[in-house]
Amino acid sequence: MHIPKRPVSPGPKTRKQLADEYGISRKTLYNWLQAHDVKLPRRLLTVAEQQQIYAVLGPPPMIPPVGGQQSSHLPLTGQPLT
Numbered sequence: 001m002h003i004p005k006r007p008v009s010p011g012p013k014t015r016k017q018l019a020d021e022y023g024i025s026r027k028t029l030y031n032w033l034q035a036h037d038v039k040l041p042r043r044l045l046t047v048a049e050q051q052q053i054y055a056v057l058g059p060p061p062m063i064p065p066v067g068g069q070q071s072s073h074l075p076l077t078g079q080p081l082t
Helices: 015-022 026-035 047-057
Strands: none
Touching (some): 015 026, 015 047
16 A cells, blocks of 8 residues: 555645545546546535545545445556446
């Protein structure tokens, strides 16, 4: 598992910051979101939009799952789970 370069911080974030939390590139983040049909406006991601992404992809490695539930986010290959 890749450790994010920066600690998770509250507030609006760029897509690059969010990708860094997952230890992936911005392009891979776009591919993962597209695979889950997540469409976002072209601006900083609000906390609510980040929570939407976390709900779909699962929490990044530094954010523990809420309630101990397992997430079903994409593996590092970028391919959807089947």
